[in-house]
Amino acid sequence: xxxxxxxxxxxxxxxxxxxxxxxxSTGAVTSGHYPYWFQQKPGQAPRTLIYDTSNxxxxxxxxxxxxxxxxxxALTLSGAQPEDEAEYYCLLSYSGARQVFGGGTKLTVL
Amino acid sequence: xxxxxxxxxxxxxxxxxxxxxxxxxxYTFTSYDINWxxxxxxxxxxxxxxxxxxxxxxxxxxxxxxxxxxTRNTSISxxxxxxxxxxxxxxxxxxxxxxxxxxxxxxxxxxVTVSS
Numbered sequence: 001x002x003x004x005x006x007x008x009x010x011x012x013x014x015x016x017x018x019x020x021x022x023x024x025s026t027g028a029v030t031s032g033h034y035p036y037w038f039q040q041k042p043g044q045a046p047r048t049l050i051y052d053t054s055n056x057x058x059x060x061x062x063x064x065x066x067x068x069x070x071x072x073x074a075l076t077l078s079g080a081q082p083e084d085e086a087e088y089y090c091l092l093s094y095s096g097a098r099q100v101f102g103g104g105t106k107l108t109v110l
Numbered sequence: 111x112x113x114x115x116x117x118x119x120x121x122x123x124x125x126x127x128x129x130x131x132x133x134x135x136x137y138t139f140t141s142y143d144i145n146w147x148x149x150x151x152x153x154x155x156x157x158x159x160x161x162x163x164x165x166x167x168x169x170x171x172x173x174x175x176x177x178x179x180x181t182r183n184t185s186i187s188x189x190x191x192x193x194x195x196x197x198x199x200x201x202x203x204x205x206x207x208x209x210x211x212x213x214x215x216x217x218x219x220x221x222v223t224v225s226s
Contacts, residue, residue, distance in 0.1 A: 001172060036213055038155070045219050046155065051211040089155050091213065097169045099145070099157040 002026045004092050006102035011110055012080045020105045021072040022090030028071035029092060035073035036091040037066055039084075040104075046089065050075060077107075085109045112136040114206050114217035121223045127194040130220045132206035139187035140164040143212045146180065146191045148202040149219075156202075160212065161189060196224045 003025040012018035022035060029035060037050040048057060050066035053073065063079045073090055090102040117131040132144065146158040159170035161180040168180045179192045189206055203219040 036211075038213075040155075045205060045216040047216070048209075048211075048213050051213065057214065091155075091157070097160065098171065099160075101147075101155040101157055104154045 001098075002092070002094055002100050004090060004100045004102040006088075006090060006105045008103070009106040009108065011108045012077065012084075014080055014082060014109055016080050017076065017078045018080060018107065019069070020075045020077075020088055020090075020107070021069065022074070022092065022102050023072045024092055026094070029068060029073045031068065033073070033092040033094070035066065035068075037064075037073075037075045038089045038091065040087045040089065041085075049088075080109050082109050112209065112215040114208060114215060116204075116206060116217040116220045119221040119223070121225065122196050124197055124224055124226055126196050126224075127192060128196060128222050129190055129192040130204050130206075130222070132189045132191070132217050134187045134189070134208065137208075139182075140184060142208045142210060144180075144182075144189045145207045145212055146178075146204065147207060148204045150199075150202040153202075158191070158204075163189060193222075196222075198224050200224050 005023045031053050035053050038046040040046040049060045054066040065076050067074050088105045113135045115133045120128050122128050140163045143160050145160045148156050161168045163182045182189045201224045203221050205219050206217040207213050209215045
């Protein structure tokens with residue numbers, strides 16, 4: 001089974017910009033992996049931020065954006081807010097409709 | 111609005127089975143796939159499988175093949191996830207998820223504790 005990798009932790013200053021990445025052990029991540037990004041705060045269920053690489057839901061703050069970058073899926077946060085401190089997970093789709101989560105990135109806003 | 115309400119917490123002994131329900135409202139139940147994901151305490155998310163509520167077709171992660179069964183009752187807009195041969199490592203919060211993309215709306219989660 002494929003392994004999906006994320007940075008274990010990242011720190012961003014309030015108002016700053018940070019990019020989280022999501023790689024695949026099978027090679028470059030493409031739009032065909034339909035990358036998702038989820039945000040989870042302690043004690044809460046995850047919330048979907050991005051689907052199909054770069055699409056946002058109505059509830060996704062405008063400061064979040066998704067893309068493909070250097071063979072990986074990327075989530076960029078521009079203008080970080082204290083409330084953005086959370087765990088972020090990516091999800092990739094593989095053949096046979098199999099889905100694999102990354103291990104998560106703990107984002108600290110400090 | 112789309113809402114998924116899951117059944118309450120369960121405590122099971124090793125070797126037993128657990129069946130978690132997920133009642134959908136706010137949309138046509140058969141329109142969107144339902145995915146199941148679990149999360150052990152302090153750990154990451156783990157995808158378990160999906161079900162098409164219209165056809166009943168399913169697809170399971172290799173890790174759970176032979177131990178998990180996903181079903182539905184369309185008359186009450188409810189999906190079920192049954193996990194058998196439970197072991198301590200199955201202690202986790204189990205989530206159902208649905209939506210046009212398959213992962214838009216999350217249930218509140220069901221804690222399943224496996225302990226002797």
